[in-house]
Amino acid sequence: MTDHGELAAQSVLVCVGPSTQAFLEPLGAVIPVDRVPGLLAVTSPTSAPLRRVVHAPGLHLRPDATGGLLLGAEDVDTLASNSGSPVALGELLLERAARVFPVARQLKVADRRIGVRPMPGDRHTIAGRIPGFTNAWMIATHSGITLGPLLGRLVADEIVRAAPSPVLAPFRPDRFLTSAATA
Ligand SMILES: Cc1cc2nc3c(=O)[nH]c(=O)nc-3n(C[C@H](O)[C@H](O)[C@H](O)COP(=O)(O)OP(=O)(O)OC[C@H]3O[C@@H](n4cnc5c(N)ncnc54)[C@H](O)[C@@H]3O)c2cc1C
Structure with a gap:
């Protein structure tokens, strides 16, 4: 069902991100996919652009499309999930950035x-x-930005050309059925 009416399809690919578990449960497929919030801060544009992803102690930073820096940290994600103030957490990330990328001392948190x-x-x-369906597939991953293009191609090959890739063998949804049965 779409906003524009009902579409009939021979095959369906479910790729609804954090809604995966809630979407699949009414269909009787129990595939564990948690929802994990994360906070990213974007700085004002830098005069000396960063050209790569940097994993520093307590911070990861990368170039943002706006010309600023995109900042994040796992412990800050936890604070954000526990109702930490996004404004204060953005400042905390900027303070950490200034320690590893001195240009950041002149920047502000833009977003x-x-x-x-x-x-x-x-x-x-x-x-x-x-599992349980002959014509329905799914993709759910935390690494959608990195792996999206590859996963899309591999799953399209499987659906359209009936050519399953051995690369996907360890990543099949039915591994959760096996672990549930063992438990
Ligand atoms: C803070 C943060 C950090 C991240 N870090 C990384 C990283 O380090 N590396 C990396 O590769 N990726 C990262 N990502 C990407 C993320 O983890 C996912 O991999 C990516 O967003 C998944 O893309 P997707 O298209 O599967 O799902 P989404 O981008 O969530 O898109 C799902 C779509 O389905 C739609 N939808 C939901 N329910 C329904 C429904 N019932 N009917 C119709 N449509 C529906 C939604 O509206 C949405 O448009 C990060 C994301 C965030 C937010």
């Missing part, structure tokens, strides 16, 4: 965004046919 990530139960990508 902060809290996003919700899909996190598979075992933290690894889930990609493949949904």
